[in-house]
Amino acid sequence: MTDDKGTDDPTAAGWTLVEDDGFIATVGPLYVRDGIYAFRADRKHANLIGVVHGGMLMSFADRAMGVTAMGAADGANCVTIQLEMKFLEAGRMGNWISAQSFVVKRTGSMVFMRGEVRDGERLVATADGVWKILRRRAE
Numbered sequence: 001m002t003d004d005k006g007t008d009d010p011t012a013a014g015w016t017l018v019e020d021d022g023f024i025a026t027v028g029p030l031y032v033r034d035g036i037y038a039f040r041a042d043r044k045h046a047n048l049i050g051v052v053h054g055g056m057l058m059s060f061a062d063r064a065m066g067v068t069a070m071g072a073a074d075g076a077n078c079v080t081i082q083l084e085m086k087f088l089e090a091g092r093m094g095n096w097i098s099a100q101s102f103v104v105k106r107t108g109s110m111v112f113m114r115g116e117v118r119d120g121e122r123l124v125a126t127a128d129g130v131w132k133i134l135r136r137r138a139e
Contacts (some may be wrong), residue, residue, distance in 0.1 A: 018033060023059070040095070042093070042094075051092060059119055070131075081131065085125055096118070102115065
C-alpha cells in the first residue's frame with residue numbers, strides 16, 4: 001500500500017482510515033478503499049510464532065464482510081450469525097493484509113457472504129458467513 005511516490009502513507013495512496021472507537025480501535029488501524037479493507041501487520045497482531053494471529057484475521061474478515069453485508073441490506077444494521085475461516089498461509093509481520101468481501105445471496109432477512117484475506121498477492125485465508133439483517137421496531 002504505497003502511493004505513486006513510493007512512500008508508505010496509505011492515505012496518500014487513496015486509502016481512508018476507518019474511524020471506530022470500539023474494538024477495531026484496539027486491533028487497528030484499519031483502512032478502506034473501494035470496498036477493500038487493509039491493515040499493516042504489527043507486533044500486536046502476532047501469535048506465539050510471530051505471524052499474524054488467526055483471531056486477528058477473523059476479526060478483520062468479520063469487519064470487512066459485515067460492512068459489505070450492511071451495504072447489501074440497504075444500510076440496515078446486520079450482525080454475524082455464522083463465520084467460518086480457512087487458514088491457508090501465514091500473514092507476515094510488516095506486510096499489508098487486505099480483505100475483500102463478496103455477497104453470495106441476500107434474502108429478506110439474511111446476507112450470505114464470501115471473503116478473501118491476502119498478504120500482498122498471497123491468499124492467506126478464506127471466509128464464509130451469514131449476517132442477520134436487523135429490523136427496527138415500529139415506533
